[in-house]
Amino acid sequence: MQHNEEKTCWNCPAALLKGNVDFRACGQSIAVIQNKISEEGLLIECTRRPELGMFEPSITFEQCPEWRETQYGYLLKEMRVMILGIDGYLGWTLALKIAKLGCRVSGIDNYLRRNAVAEKGSKSVVPIADMETRLKTAKEQHGVDIDFRELDLLDRDELAEYLREVQPEAVVHYGEIPSAPYSMVDAEHAIRTQHNNTLGTLGVLFLIKEICPEANILKLGTMGEYGTPLTGRPIFEGLFPADAVLTWRGQEWSMGGELTPRDPASFYHVSKVQDTFNVYEACKYWWLRSYDVMQGVIFGVHTEEVAAHPDLRTRLDVDEWFGTVINRFVAQAVLGIPLTVYGSGEQIRGYLALEDAMECMVRLLSSPPEPGQYDVVNQLSQLYKVKELAEIVARVGSRRHGLTVRIQRVENPRIEADEHPFLVVAKKLRENLGYQPKTPLEVEIDRMFTLLLQPRVRGRLESVRDTVFPKTWWSGEHKETMTLEVYEPGTHVMAGYSPDLVVSDHDGDE
Numbered sequence: 001m002q003h004n005e006e007k008t009c010w011n012c013p014a015a016l017l018k019g020n021v022d023f024r025a026c027g028q029s030i031a032v033i034q035n036k037i038s039e040e041g042l043l044i045e046c047t048r049r050p051e052l053g054m055f056e057p058s059i060t061f062e063q064c065p066e067w068r069e070t071q072y073g074y075l076l077k078e079m080r081v082m083i084l085g086i087d088g089y090l091g092w093t094l095a096l097k098i099a100k101l102g103c104r105v106s107g108i109d110n111y112l113r114r115n116a117v118a119e120k121g122s123k124s125v126v127p128i129a130d131m132e133t134r135l136k137t138a139k140e141q142h143g144v145d146i147d148f149r150e151l152d153l154l155d156r157d158e159l160a161e162y163l164r165e166v167q168p169e170a171v172v173h174y175g176e177i178p179s180a181p182y183s184m185v186d187a188e189h190a191i192r193t194q195h196n197n198t199l200g201t202l203g204v205l206f207l208i209k210e211i212c213p214e215a216n217i218l219k220l221g222t223m224g225e226y227g228t229p230l231t232g233r234p235i236f237e238g239l240f241p242a243d244a245v246l247t248w249r250g251q252e253w254s255m256g257g258e259l260t261p262r263d264p265a266s267f268y269h270v271s272k273v274q275d276t277f278n279v280y281e282a283c284k285y286w287w288l289r290s291y292d293v294m295q296g297v298i299f300g301v302h303t304e305e306v307a308a309h310p311d312l313r314t315r316l317d318v319d320e321w322f323g324t325v326i327n328r329f330v331a332q333a334v335l336g337i338p339l340t341v342y343g344s345g346e347q348i349r350g351y352l353a354l355e356d357a358m359e360c361m362v363r364l365l366s367s368p369p370e371p372g373q374y375d376v377v378n379q380l381s382q383l384y385k386v387k388e389l390a391e392i393v394a395r396v397g398s399r400r401h402g403l404t405v406r407i408q409r410v411e412n413p414r415i416e417a418d419e420h421p422f423l424v425v426a427k428k429l430r431e432n433l434g435y436q437p438k439t440p441l442e443v444e445i446d447r448m449f450t451l452l453l454q455p456r457v458r459g460r461l462e463s464v465r466d467t468v469f470p471k472t473w474w475s476g477e478h479k480e481t482m483t484l485e486v487y488e489p490g491t492h493v494m495a496g497y498s499p500d501l502v503v504s505d506h507d508g509d510e
């Protein structure tokens with residue numbers, strides 16, 4: 001049984017809401033409109049099958065000839081998907097994956113990421129082709145046509161024109177500056193991050209409302225929106241579950257369905273929180289539909305599609321601004337730098353291999369929310385402590401690649417709790433969307449070593465060595481971080497709290 005076979009036209013972005021109420025223009029809340037729907041019924045028109053006229057939205061994905069069965073569930077045939085930020089680490093990888101699955105992929109990018117990494121004096125250590133070569137190679141290797149426009153998402157006129165031309169049935173929004181340290185450099189970088197991310201997203205929401213309001217919006221949020229609450233209260237998937245209750249002065253109030261608290265840990269993470277509210281409101285005001293994807297820290301280099309040819313590879317950054325921790329540790333091990341664990345190294349985060357992240361996104365594309373529905377998924381496969389990750393990278397590096405790897409604890413330049421409980425709920429992707437983690441951490445780390453140890457890549461890595469050590473402090477200072485201790489892997493025990501991940505109702509969370 002496929003996870004989405006019983007969904008109906010009600011969830012389908014090809015269905016135009018018609019019938020008795022002008023849903024988007026009537027200025028009524030969803031609750032009021034839902035009453036009207038149950039009293040008066042609702043009709044739709046199918047943009048794919050206009051010959052059906054107006055009908056009740058009851059055809060299931062399994063029954064509908066426009067939905068095709070794939071290994072990730074039913075997928076709308078030749079679904080028109082626009083990726084904002086298609087040149088990035090995730091954007092390019094997803095473009096290839098879904099194009100191969102038969103989606104009609106278009107995308108925009110203004111090369112902000114390439115330029116911001118260059119500003120740091122760094123570059124992708126895995127060589128990446130320019131967009132023209134990428135598109136040509138994608139055609140040659142995978143037989144897919146991806147349409148690209150060089151465009152800044154803040155340029156609303158140009159973007160509007162492109163959206164009108166494409167009429168996307170899904171919009172994947174990766175078009176944001178993704179770095180916490182970058183946003184903490186100084187006022188200019190903080191403002192650039194929030195301007196690009198928050199105002200960019202707000203503008204995109206207005207355009208989707210105007211041009212393609214049925215589109216499934218996959219908005220990339222971050223697990224970092226929630227912070228790491230010291231009380232250890234559960235991190236739910238964006239919204240409180242129906243049975244959540246607030247007790248105050250001896251009285252109980254239901255919290256069910258309300259947004260959970262956010263406690264971001266950088267001006268970058270704040271931009272994602274602001275986006276959350278804007279997307280949430282847009283769904284409420286205009287009946288847009290969205291998944292806010294609270295993604296953990298991504299690592300890795302591999303998908304079948306990017307590995308097919310050197311010109312299809314996706315970028316890999318290891319500098320202190322844009323490198324994420326596992327990618328950085330592998331690079332450090334290759335460079336012979338002791339792995340830089342910030343503070344005590346007891347920080348717990350959610351992690352996800354690139355390959356798994358892509359599968360999750362396909363599953364979200366295959367299962368659009370209902371019109372007006374703002375939904376949230378916590379997208380991660382496992383929780384780890386930073387110190388534990390350093391041990392694993394060191395182990396794979398020494399056992400499988402003969403490297404001598406040491407670990408160093410350095411002063412933590414960030415303001416973050418380094419000892420904290422972390423109880424994370426990540427059920428929806430697994431229980432409702434059929435996702436099972438595929439790529440074990442060690443396997444992906446091994447692949448990264450293999451790639452980074454290739455002479456050409458290793459040479460590039462050497463050339464960015466100076467950008468690896470952290471110098472950006474949350475205090476606004478720019479100075480070296482002091483090494484607190486250097487130690488041999490296997491000599492430190494983990495202390496403090498244990499990570500706690502709830503992935504199903506049977507996990508003792510009831």
Ligand code: USQ
Nearest residue numbers: 178179180222223224295296297324325340341342347386
């Ligand atoms: N860390 C180290 N040593 C390093 C680098 C990082 O100990 O050399 C620690 C950090 O202090 C932090 C943890 O590793 O506690 C993760 O840091 P990171 O730089 O890998 O990730 P982060 O800044 O949290 O941001 C990354 C992505 C961001 C995404 C986020 C998901 O850059 O776009 O939103 O991961 S999450 O962390 O779940 O919020």
